[in-house]
Amino acid sequence: MFEARLVQGGLLKKVLDSIKDLVTDANFDCSPNGFSLQAMDSSHVSLVALLLRSDGFDHYRADRPISMGMNLNNMAKMLKCAGNDDIITMKAEDAGDTVTFMFESPNQERISDFELKLMDIDSEQLGIPDTDYAATVKMPASEFQRICKDLASIGDTVLISVTKDGVKFSTTGDIGSANITCRQNTSVDKPEEQTTIELNEPVCLSFALRYLNSFAKATPLSHTVTLSMSKELPVVVEYRIGDLGHIRFYLAPKIEDEEMEDEA
């Protein structure tokens, strides 16, 4: 038996909105530790890791670990029917083939339940090993979203260079080029508007803007975003979801075409 009750049901809706464009079908793992998902996007360039810890839920019960396969579009269709303030409860039998979503309005006037047929998805579980990153940038999520959006209108690829003074996003396209630099500012009163950089050594990597823009769909989940980078390693774009957990996006850096050829 799996049961999880989340008073801030809106969070679950936002989580799903942030990943459903990247991943179509995925297994959710419901273990005593929490509710999690790891999946690659269909072009296997990026990877999504979601973790909602069990202690963040108002009520959480997982007798044994189970894996629920869902089509994320269909799941999103059902969650759309929940109000933003609704309390959402997920329920599933250990060997069942459905999951139930129950939505309760805050004043308990309306209770609805939706049953989604589960899918049997045979796929391997993937994860990126934790490492110490050479550079970690913490910045306002909305700022990051805006930068990605603006640059995408100029070019396809963004070069992110982190130095101790700041982080520079630059791109070049057919029509011209663009550079945006965010300086470190810790003086601001509000911590969510700070830009901080922890640096062991300067890093300079390029990424496909198309994916970063997809990741930025998670902006409503958190005020800040953390970018962690090391040379020749994927960037981690992390949004914290309150006390509940986090959503992490991993994106492989762009490598010049010749190198790709050699490895193939």
Place this chain on the structure above:
Amino acid sequence: MMDNKRSWQGGGSKGPPAKRPSGSGGMDDDLVAQSFEADADVADEDIDLHIEEEMEIDLGEAGRNWERPAAPAINPQKDPLVFQQLEVDYFVGAPNRSVHRTDLLEVPIIRMYGVTAAGNSVCAFVHGFEPYFHVEAPSDFGPDDCDSLCDHLNRRLKERNLKARQSKFCVAVVMEQKQTIMHYQAAKSKAFLRIVLATPNLVAQARGMMETGIKIDSLNRTMGFVTYESNVLFVLRFMIDCQVVGGNWVEFPVNCYKSLAPHDGNKMTHCQIEVHVNYKSLISHPAEGEWAKVAPFRILSVDIECAGRKGCFPDAEKDPVIQIASTITNQGEPAPVVKNVMTLNTCASIVGAEVMSFQTEHELLKRWRDLVVETDPDIIIGYNIQNFDLPYLIKRAETLQVADFPFWGRIKKSKLRMRDAQFSSKAYGTHDYKEITIDGRIQFDLMVAIQRDHKLSSYSLNAVSAHFLNEQKEDVHHSIITDLQNGNAETRRRLAVYCLKDAVLPQRLVDKLMYMYNYLEMARVTGVPMSYLLTRGQSIKVFSQILRKAREKNLLVPNIKVQGGGGDGVGYEGATVLDAKQGYYREPVATLDFASLYPSIMMAHNLCYSTLLPASRLREVPPEDVLRSPSGDTFVRAHHAKGILPEILEELLGARKRAKADLKAATDPFLKAVLDGRQLALKVSANSVYGFTGATIGKMPCLEISSSTTAYGREMIMHTRELVQKTYCRANGYEADCEVIYGDTDSVMVNFKVADVARAMELGKEAADLVSKTFVKPIKLEFEKVYYPYLLISKKRYAGLLWTSPEKHDKMDTKGIETVRRDNCLLVKNVVTTSLEKMLIERDLAGAIEFVKNTISDLLMNRMDLSLLVITKGLTQEAENYATNAAHVELAKKMRKRDAATAPNVGDRVPYVIIKAAKGAKAYEKAEDPIYALEHNLPIDCQHYLDHHLSQPLLRIFDPIMKNAKELLSGAHTRSITVSTPSLASGGIMKFAKVRLSCLGCKATLPPGETSLCKHCQTKEAEIYQKMLTNVNELEASFSALWTQCQRCQGSLHLDVLCTSRDCPIFYRRKKVQKDLGEANAVIARFADW
């Protein structure tokens, strides 16, 4: 052996070598150079020197059996010479005055090449035939004006040909009584002028002068003429006038020809028998009765291998020819008499074949030339020889400066000629090719023939032999060939075996597909030389028949100027199609067909060039003798004047009837093959007559005829529908009101609404007879078959079970459904075919639905065999030239970046699969090379296959039958999927991601330390292990089966399999099983303690 060499070499070699025209010399130069008194045998001398060297190479037994059977001595005073001619050409040279009395210095001389019944090769020089054409004589033109016109033409032609070594250009102008074929002519004949010229090239010049206007001195005015039969090729002209048809038997009677002794130094050809004859003594035997036989002509099948450089397609200027395989087969014999492979560098011996090894390419090429000359083949076949093998050999020899290589035609001093040419035909499309002239030897490129006659998804020799011979062949990619060549004698042997197979297969295909018989009969029926059939379009065949018929009737065919632009502007209404009443018919549906619809309309209504009556001349014929067609054109009725086309058609169809009757009676398999080829050729020819009249850019377009023909056709279909529906109804005492549910061009489908097949057949026959009675003979509606059940999807799309006898169905028949389309993947074809079979044959709708669901489920679970998902499209031009982004073009570009050696080139068909890509990626970005996808475990985009390939065809066939066909595509069976993990090498995030182990029982993430099962599944460990083990065992079994199959195909069970044939389903299965097996083994290894 020494003697053999001498025998074909013939001629003396005296005097210093003179300079020959260089290789690029035009065709005419070469022809002129071969006059009888041609200068010293230069080329021969070169050959001489080199052969001396070659004699030292020890070739053992090889070459002993190469020659044709020895020719008997010929005595023109006692024996007639009879042979089957296969090829006819001509050259311009000095006349042989012993058989042709003339004072011209240069005349055209026809050469007929052929084979006697004993298998000896013959070349006959036919002298005395003169080129000519006709013009209509002006009314006041008298016999005396002929000389004046002749002189005038002579003067004008002389001005244009100042350099020509010729005494006279226009030989004669003669008045003759003839009539034109165009329009109905009341008068039997009128005066025409026959203008006879010295050489064929003057015909076009003289025609131009006559058409643009010429001054006739004796009448003292300038006038232009319409010319008649001025566009007939000289060789065809000769054949028509001597009643020679392609591939028939000809005879030179006793005392009428002059023969050259086999070792005569004046012999000009390599043929065993060489004779000179005047065309007047030639007797041509119509290909009937005894003369339908086929001489044992020799077929050479050839294939070459080249050692290309890494990354490039072999280029004759850089890459050596390393092997040449040849087989010689006598037509009619089951096995080749010679199987030879010549290799560069040593090669281990091959059972059943001669292997000859050479140290240099020079020797290799020259010895092969000798092979051709010694074996003396009549026909050279091969796969893609026209565009690859033969041009490559010629270019290679040029690059290596093997000057005496390109002399393996039958004319001793004539070099092979090669030029770029373009073939353009409405029926076969336009393409570039290399035109190679090998005097006296017909080239038959099997690839061209198969591309014309069959629609296949791939035209590689591999795919073609798999299709027709049911045999896969090893496909060694050309990038591996160099490695094999650089290995040792054993690896080269392997290559030689492969090369030899490529030479044997075309011969087997030719035998299997009856190409020699079919093409020979086509040549005999239509009267053109065999070599025209592949190098020219459809219209020359009909044109040849019209010319022959017209000559018989003393008619002349005008040279109608082709209207520029042609085509669309002057279109006419085509055939009619009755609306299809869509649905699934559970009653038997009878099909009534018009037998040879268009030919019979033309015969019934006497539609012809010579019966067409222009509206302005209606008054010339009594109204009761005039027929107005539904399209408004008027023709004279048959009893007033019979047309040429109806007569040709009657003969063709009559001959076909006889051939079919003979075929039934025949027992000899060779005769049967000939007769079947004949009846087929007759049918095709009869049907192409209509097309000929409608071809606006053809030789003789006459839209009045073609539009009248289709108009009659339309009227008849409508009439049939009305009559059948009016007759077979309750009111007339029949079981039910019948319904015509569909009709197309020449057929009508009637649902009599009876439950019984036998009854439907009975009614069908009755209706056919009833309707036939209302038509003019020979139009006949025939009851042919019943479809039961019948699934009618839309016009030109249907499927049904075909019955011709009430006891048992014959087969499933489909049209326009994805069972045959070639641009689809095999999956679609299989699913559609199987579900139709289940629906129609087994009548098991539930089973069909179940099958479709299972297939879709397999697809989504990634259990589908990759070969079923491969789509192929032809790359018709350089990738850069495509205006739009097509999937196969993008892929070709991508592959060229990866490895230019294996990337597809223009003309290749590109196979690809659709893989998953980023959201919003265009379809063309998702194409991937199947082998690359397989090797890197790239996930297949199953949803794409479901949405774009399967859904439409499936909905089309299931919609008429079941209520909610969409359920097929989105039911419970679609909720089980597999997302495969790409291999590390595929790049992207996979290089960094680590696989986390999950429970093999329930997929839950495993805690560290555990490798197989979570603690909840531990209890079922034995069961799960057993399941995995069974899986491994199954995969192992199927892998070894596939591996062995591939080893058998390559002919050795001891060697590794090299084959990478993209056309072979086994190849993909082998690859996929190999990979699955590796994965399954890895899983088993996770059970640590078992």
